[in-house]
Amino acid sequence: MTTTYAALLRGINVGGNRKVPMAQLRTLLTGLGHTGVTTYLQSGNAVFTADHGDEETLAAEMSRAIEEHFGFAVDVLVRDHAYLKAVREACPFPAEELEGKQLHVTYFSVPVDAGRFAEIEPAGYLPEDFRLGDRALYLYAPDGLGRSKLAEQLAKRRLIKDVIATTRNWNTVVKLEQLTAA
Known part of the structure; x- marks a missing residue:
């Protein structure tokens, strides 16, 4: 079963530091076997579909790949649609x-x-x-x-x-x- 996720990268492309071009991020995520990869804005938001793993495993895999490719560590959170929807709906x-x-x-x-x-x-x-x-x-x-x-x-x-x-x-x-x- 495939699931669509959002990857939230922390602290990239801010003030000219820790540059992660979105085109390269899309290529990197596709290289990890993910499909339907798109990015939103330049601030580290990617959407992708995966048929394996859970949020923690996917985030760790992405973080490792980003560090290997770009040469610096980036914290990554991965969340599925149901969670993102629940957060929006629960807004106080x-x-x-x-x-x-x-x-x-x-x-x-x-x-x-x-x-x-x-x-x-x-x-x-x-x-x-x-x-x-x-x-x-x-x-x-x-x-x-x-x-x-x-x-x-x-x-x-x-x-x-x-x-x-x-x-x-x-x-x-x-x-x-x-x-x-x-």
């Missing part, structure tokens, strides 16, 4: 009323509990806000991610240690769900 914020740049999802490699973020006092960041979901964190940042003081706190290494975390704006969250729909 009124996504349909917001601009895509105001709402973000940070995808985690493993479940995280609220205790990890207990030191953050949400009231001090209002109107910004965040909520946890299934291996995901939803962030409402009305002035965008780049100006968000709350995002800065949530991304502190001590809070996300031992976890792969990568963030996408709401437009990308929705598009990846659409692209993985069978």
Whole structure:
């Protein structure tokens, strides 16, 4: 049985560093035996179909191949359509009323509990806000991610240690769900 997945690469093509051209990424994923490979934007989003493996195995395989080909390590998360749809549907914020740049999802490699973020006092960041979901964190940042003081706190290494975390704006969250729909 084949499954369509999205691969989320962390921290590539930002500020001229860790360059991974999307055409080369498509070729690399095709070389791993995946079909229907497409990319979305330049920020490390790929959609592909696989007839073997699970999300963790596929992510590890891609990460190894990227390091071998490009010469640097890249964290990769792989998620199927059902998960991406569930994340979109579980959004605790009124996504349909917001601009895509105001709402973000940070995808985690493993479940995280609220205790990890207990030191953050949400009231001090209002109107910004965040909520946890299934291996995901939803962030409402009305002035965008780049100006968000709350995002800065949530991304502190001590809070996300031992976890792969990568963030996408709401437009990308929705598009990846659409692209993985069978």
